[in-house]
Amino acid sequence: MTDHKKGRPLRRRSVLKALAAGVGALAAPSLIHHSIRRAHAAPGTIRMMGGPTVALKDWSQFEKDTGLKMEFTSFNVDDVGALYNEILANDAGERFDLINTLAGVQKPMVKQGQVAQLDTSRLKNYAGIADSVKRSPVLYAGDDKDWAVPLYYNADSFGYYPEKLGLARPPEALNWDILLNNEKTLGKASIDGDNIALMIGGMYLKDRKLAEIADPANMTASEVKTAADYMIERKKAGQFRNLWKTYDEQIANFVNGEVLVQRCWEPAVKDVKGRGQDVEYATCSDFHINWMHATSIPVQAAARENLEEIYRALDWFLGGSYAAELAVLRGYTGSRMDLGLEYAKAAGWPADKIAAVEANITKVKTKFLNPNFWIGGAPDDLAAHDAEMARFRNA
Template identity: 25%
Template sequence: MTDTAKKKAKGISRRSLLKTASAAAGLAAGSGVITGFPTIWAQNPITLRQFGTGVSNLNAIAQKCKEDLGITLEMAATDSDAAAQRAVTQPNSYDIADVEYWIAKKVYPAGVLQPMDVKKLKYFDKIVPLFINGKLAPESVVAQGTAPHTVGFVESQDAKSFATEPTEWMTMVPTIYNADTLGIRPDLVGRQITTWADLMDPAYKGKTSILNIPSIGIMDAAMIMEAMGELKYADKGNMTTDEIDKTIDFLIKAKQEGQFRAFWKSFDESVNLMASGEVVIQSMWSPAVAAVRSKGIPCVYQPLKEGYRAWGGGLGLAAHLKGAQLDAAYEYINWYLSGWVGAYLNRQGYYSAAMETAKQHMSADEWGFWVEGKPAQGDILAPDGKVMEKAGAVRDGGSFEERMGKVACWNSVMDEDRYMVRRWNEFIAA
């Protein structure tokens, strides 16, 4: 076989992939497969069991899904490590896995998920390119770590290893992502915060925190160490054992010297630490910052000169799904990307994987504030109707392009993951 023939057999261009997917979606829509869900599933009741982190396993999504599709979603929320474990060890306990891409790198090779046929994904061509080729724009540099596109495709329906380019088979359909940074109490830090290194400022001894999820916490630690000039990693997302040792030894020393107040695992823990003032600078998630502000307490999601640590999640299909349940799962996923859910997630400070459809479900002012980085013309409301930001406010970090365009690394699973986790646990126990 010639090199050209091999290339054609192996890969598929994004343009041809989109044409094929769009054509198939159009045929499906015309045949009634994509529309008319409530009638279909109300007559043939379907329940889908979904589990994942609390970030996107939200009751409002289940309720809206029932209204729009007639499909019952049973949701269970766990932390990231528990989600990874359940996906592999209890594959018959769920139908939909709502997990991050670094978890997919651990889980997919175990054969517990089945790939998705791109031709059945109505909104494939609306998915932001970060999940297709790793770039926000053609000139963008692919960030370090487990970038979603590197574990987003497989070569065939039966493949267990990841493809190096887009194919007709996706491991998961992307749904949610964000660029994470440090949260600060501007009324308590006493100065301008500009770098990840500021978390280790002796002035904040006993008033800092990082999150205790090894695969994520180690990335924040790497951002801090590089910012301090302590270590330059070849790839923060795939450290050598020597780099892991230097990072963990640094953290243990800082802990023993009293730099950290606590280590958090849950959203609520991070909110309570910051709202109470026990911590003034810490690893944080965007909606947690908003939750602190909703209490009338100053809190800023601080842009830093070294950039952001990003994460992304998606929906995966359990390997056991077939027949009507599999059909319903595809209907659910197409609905998920059709706009309502994306707008709901955008309003929480996350980003939708299909921004174009989400925009149709947001007001111009909401879109301007959350996505374009414009000052709010009126009060910005949370999904529950509470005022999240007052008129005139500007989103921390600015626009979608400004924030996601400055991603330095993605949450990751390293080749030396087991060694890293063991050393991380030594740090927590020290």
């Protein structure tokens, strides 16, 4: 490719930076590039970039089952601009074999040729995944092809202190007024510091029939402005103590006692409960936030000599060991929980851990009975969402 105006070859990096600029506002990358000296991993090692809740505390079972080493780098995958910057401008595919994202985020990458089409015949555990999961609106690109593996999913809500707020415990249902519009929680609530906050605002307005919003996860410019207006109104009323950006900030909000209710990830509640805090994760009567994590093979990795190893690692994530461990560790549902339950029983796990796996399966089935909203993290008009989020953040 040549820049005909200047008569010199265009560098791939500059082309991708231009593409990235068209996807949405870019944030500064959060990975430390100088710590990765080789372009890709040594033979027998899988490099994976993904959200912190994807990682296990111990990869020894992965290593035992696959004969591979795992080199995992955490990334805040809910920050879509930073993720696109990492992939498009900073060549993440040159450095990683697998990239994990919030499902939906991968779709623009598919269109721009950054994601390799999956050969699902090389994934023995893939066929058993429910079609409703494989063809969910955030995973399926609508072209009858498979581009990403559904890693795990959940129906999200919020964490809260039942005793301090005088509220019931799960499975008795609460509603989103507790987080967004409640005198008891005024100044003691927290919500995402990214576009998901506006999507939640859109869900609330749609559910309450307070605004005409077709799809809260993919709002038009006028719809997202309406959602932002409502969230700014609540912010100015003093509803929110702060807006969090990271998992650690979610933990700190609960531990330091400043927040009594918080839109957060379920593992944050599990973590805080493990520290002796009386926190619960709400089951809601009005709506939940459906989401999924997906993992893709970058096009650069698909051309490398370790592709067989990459598929071996990817299939392991669809197996029973990972599903069972994740259910206990994070409270999330793997795409093959049937294999997870089989694994836990066959491995002789203690009764309480097996019960936790079973409870996880039941919990997600219950939550998915509600009218739910899927979030994909990458709305069509990402620029409008970014602009409105900046307005909400700065209000």
